Amino acid sequence: MFKNIYRLSAGANRSILKASFFMTLFNLAALLPVILLALVTNEMVSRYFGYTQGAIPLWGYSIAAFVLMGVIFVTYKITYRKKYSTSGREDMRLRMELADKIRRLPLSYLGKRDLSDLTSVIMDDVAVTANTLATVMTELISGLLSGFITIGILFIYDWRLALSLAACLPLAAISMSMSKAISEGANKRNKQKKLNISDGLQEYLENIKVLRTSQKMGDYQKGMAYKIKRIIPGLVLHELLAGLSISISYNVMRIGLGFVIITGSALLISREISILTFLFFLFIAARIYEPLTRACEMLGELIYSLVSAGRIRTLLDYPEQNGNENINLSQFDISFDHVSFGYNQEDVIHDVSFTARQGEITALVGPSGCGKSTLCKLAARFWDIQRGSISIGGVNVNSVSPEALLKNYSIVFQDVVLFNDTIFNNIRIGKENATKEEIVAAAKLARCDEFIERLPQGYDTVIGENGKTLSGGERQRLSIARAFLKDAPIILLDESTASIDPENETKIQEAIGTLIENKTVLIIAHKLRSIVECDNIIVLKEGRLLEEGTHDKLMEKKGLYHRLYALQNESMTWAVKTV
Numbered sequence: 001m002f003k004n005i006y007r008l009s010a011g012a013n014r015s016i017l018k019a020s021f022f023m024t025l026f027n028l029a030a031l032l033p034v035i036l037l038a039l040v041t042n043e044m045v046s047r048y049f050g051y052t053q054g055a056i057p058l059w060g061y062s063i064a065a066f067v068l069m070g071v072i073f074v075t076y077k078i079t080y081r082k083k084y085s086t087s088g089r090e091d092m093r094l095r096m097e098l099a100d101k102i103r104r105l106p107l108s109y110l111g112k113r114d115l116s117d118l119t120s121v122i123m124d125d126v127a128v129t130a131n132t133l134a135t136v137m138t139e140l141i142s143g144l145l146s147g148f149i150t151i152g153i154l155f156i157y158d159w160r161l162a163l164s165l166a167a168c169l170p171l172a173a174i175s176m177s178m179s180k181a182i183s184e185g186a187n188k189r190n191k192q193k194k195l196n197i198s199d200g201l202q203e204y205l206e207n208i209k210v211l212r213t214s215q216k217m218g219d220y221q222k223g224m225a226y227k228i229k230r231i232i233p234g235l236v237l238h239e240l241l242a243g244l245s246i247s248i249s250y251n252v253m254r255i256g257l258g259f260v261i262i263t264g265s266a267l268l269i270s271r272e273i274s275i276l277t278f279l280f281f282l283f284i285a286a287r288i289y290e291p292l293t294r295a296c297e298m299l300g301e302l303i304y305s306l307v308s309a310g311r312i313r314t315l316l317d318y319p320e321q322n323g324n325e326n327i328n329l330s331q332f333d334i335s336f337d338h339v340s341f342g343y344n345q346e347d348v349i350h351d352v353s354f355t356a357r358q359g360e361i362t363a364l365v366g367p368s369g370c371g372k373s374t375l376c377k378l379a380a381r382f383w384d385i386q387r388g389s390i391s392i393g394g395v396n397v398n399s400v401s402p403e404a405l406l407k408n409y410s411i412v413f414q415d416v417v418l419f420n421d422t423i424f425n426n427i428r429i430g431k432e433n434a435t436k437e438e439i440v441a442a443a444k445l446a447r448c449d450e451f452i453e454r455l456p457q458g459y460d461t462v463i464g465e466n467g468k469t470l471s472g473g474e475r476q477r478l479s480i481a482r483a484f485l486k487d488a489p490i491i492l493l494d495e496s497t498a499s500i501d502p503e504n505e506t507k508i509q510e511a512i513g514t515l516i517e518n519k520t521v522l523i524i525a526h527k528l529r530s531i532v533e534c535d536n537i538i539v540l541k542e543g544r545l546l547e548e549g550t551h552d553k554l555m556e557k558k559g560l561y562h563r564l565y566a567l568q569n570e571s572m573t574w575a576v577k578t579v
């Protein structure tokens with residue numbers, strides 16, 4: 001049950017042990033004033049009744065009290081510092097480990113995984129786990145250690161009273177772990193519900209435009225309010241269970257105090273113990289439960305945090321896409337050999353074989369959903385295929401690390417991703433060490449210069465989150481500029497000119513013509529007239545390769561390509577008419 005938290009604690013074991021050691025010293029030192037109090041009380045009572053004076057004079061107790069205060073202060077300070085430095089360090093270590101892991105995961109994983117859930121793992125679960133490693137573990141270990149050390153000493157002193165004191169501890173521990181197990185189940189369910197709500201909120205913010213134009217804001221808000229209302233009873237129940245478990249254990253444990261009074265009184269009456277021993281046990285009994293109760297509470301916290309630790313562990317254990325980091329490809333034909341692939345159980349690509357040759361433009365065409373984008377992404381190893389093989393210049397892509405592989409690709413997707421940064425830095429993503437001159441040259445080739453010059457700070461203008469201050473066409477041209485700058489030997493163009501006006505489209509196509517010289521180009525274009533010059537056209541239908549050849553050859557064949565081309569020509573004459 002604690003395996004995940006143990007494995008995550010690897011980097012913090014020494015710090016946890018050190019902090020626990022000082023916290024145990026602190027707990028034991030905090031018990032000593034009680035012993036002093038028992039001794040002083042005994043001394044006073046003895047003097048009052050005219051008995052002999054004890055071995056230690058009263059001023060001796062005062063010095064002992066001052067020394068104790070010093071020990072308590074120092075041990076507390078060290079524990080405090082160790083706990084908080086461990087928490088900060090573990091928080092950072094786990095986040096860095098997760099960030100590094102995400103870098104090595106297949107891109108498909110990020111496509112499949114809900115991003116707000118992933119953020120919650122990196123932010124919330126890491127915070128809970130770092131706190132568990134630093135505070136919870138320290139207080140749990142030190143609470144148990146100091147509790148059991150004290151009870152051990154008490155057993156040596158008087159086993160009958162010590163047994164009375166500790167009689168209810170096993171019962172308290174059982175009640176705590178049982179109710180915490182129930183509470184952990186409730187926590188898991190609540191976590192999922194909370195995630196659904198944050199997903200809903202994210203969706204609400206992302207789609208606010210659509211909701212406004214379709215007058216659905218009210219309905220959506222009502223739906224959210226309903227979801228939030230539904231989660232509240234679960235959260236209250238969880239808090240109740242947690243509180244209940246602690247208060248049950250706390251009270252069960254304290255029944256021991258009653259046993260000490262009953263047993264102590266009986267032993268005192270039968271003169272088997274002295275008044276000092278009785279007082280000593282009474283005072284200790286009042287204090288001993290504090291670290292033990294804290295340990296019980298921490299056990300609860302630990303069980304609560306297991307859900308978070310499990311979520312972090314699942315992410316860290318997800319299979320990575322490994323491969324050779326240092327490959328030097330000299331030839332860049334992309335060969336698909338009997339490739340079959342499915343995102344889930346069902347295949348969406350069936351036994352596809354073709355080669356996109358270096359120095360040629362290979363176009364992928366076919367009806368919507370036939371698998372064009374999927375094939376492009378498989379060529380860049382965004383997913384690992386289930387059957388068949390894909391190779392670049394004869395090297396199987398599965399044997400190359402994704403990062404090393406992607407150095408050879410310039411990719412222009414339909415969904416352009418831009419950063420809330422300057423135009424310069426957004427284009428520089430294509431080539432990290434590019435000079436300003438290179439960036440400007442790439443922007444000019446992608447026909448970005450005319451709109452950049454109109455911006456208030458030109459290339460230094462910050463373009464907002466995902467480039468929200470730019471039009472669709474401008475955003476797309478920026479992503480084409482990145483590809484120009486990167487100048488990689490393989491180019492994947494996915495609907496690259498979809499949101500560009502006809503005038504700029506022609507200019508960009510001329511520029512792309514220069515970019516792709518002697519490169520391997522895999523292009524997806526819905527406008528078939530723009531690919532009639534391509535060297536090879538792959539026609540797909542429902543994930544199967546149906547036809548292959550040049551435009552003329554495919555037109556002669558009078559198959560699917562011919563039909564699609566005829567349909568597109570027909571549609572060019574369509575116009576919106578008033579009835």
Ligand SMILES: Nc1ncnc2c1ncn2[C@@H]1O[C@H](COP(=O)(O)OP(=O)(O)OP(=O)(O)O)[C@@H](O)[C@H]1O
Pocket residue numbers: 111343344348366367368369370371372373374375
């Ligand atoms: N991330 C995904 N998870 C699950 N299924 C997916 C995913 N992406 C695509 N698909 C499915 O795979 C099939 C092929 O999709 P793909 O996007 O490759 O088609 P396409 O030919 O590029 O379509 P379009 O021309 O409309 O962009 C479709 O049935 C689609 O629903």
